[in-house]
Amino acid sequence: MIQCRALLLRTSFKVGRASFDHIAAQFGTVSPATIHLMAERVASGDMTTANTPEEKRVLRLMKEVNLINAHVPASAQSKLVMRNEIRVLMVEKGMPSFYISCHFVPLRATS
Template identity: 30%
Template sequence: MYPTLFPYGIGGFEHPDRYPSLSFQAQASYYLDLDDRSFRYHHSYLFVALNIMQRRAAHLQTHFTIRKSYFDKVARKLVAVSADTLESVANHLEHEGKYSDLSTDQQDALDLLKYVNTIAARIPGSQASKILCRNEVRSYYGYFGLPHLYMTINPNPAHNPIFQVMFGDVTVDLTKQFPDLVPGPERARRLALDPVAASDFFEFCVQMLFEHLLGWDYMHCKSAAAGGILGHLEAFYDFVKISFIITYLM
């Protein structure tokens, strides 16, 4: 699939003879951390790997729930419906067609939505996963009460010397208060070229903020004995994908 990334035809994913076995996600992530940054800079590898992982999650982590009283009725309809019927119904709804224009089979397929709930909370980025996050936050409210602090963290890697080092610029001297950096357009180009380094930079910033400013001990998953600038943390919940964090103080 990628002759430039696997020039010898070895090192592919999920090889049956590999011991110990390695999951697709772990291997795909490992390739992004190699010293050879060909995988990071490839024009499509990131997107294809993510697409495969999302498709697998959609197939393996999606479940249906129905009421017990409707089980027999829904089971018969669910087995009888065909993929072509579902596709035709989807196209009909996409073009805002009327319910009365559907055939009997199409109406039966659409009626299944009244009885079947789709559970897809474990699929990253799905609407159900966002609802799961909201429910977890509400659980925090019930257990800890309202948060004491809300934070939105948005570090800018383009102007940060640490990101330039993560990108691979060995000329940046982090011992200086104001290190010498390449011009702004080149920093922006680096950010666009290496989104993996940008992601690592964001994760690094969040972890350093909690560890050194707020006094959170990641190894023991509790507030450090010395605490932080706001005292001791009791708990926190972070939405890493949208940089939103709620924090509880002791």
């Protein structure tokens, strides 16, 4: 429940600066009902079916807009951010070295 709440509060959309005006104008030409319908289709696995021109616009918009939720714990994007941070540390400080030493003492049988 906590992750779902964080997902709802911290998710944002990202588009390229050059295409922002065009995409914003396209969002104004489609209805929320069509966006909802297409989101349900995509969620069920259908990424290609578009019956009307408006549905085709929604599919094009979905391909141009990126979803950002890197601040949601345990999300795929937050894991990607952590991986990138590890790579930067490896470039900056070198490969990590781990030394694990274990000393086992055999147990004696008591009679």
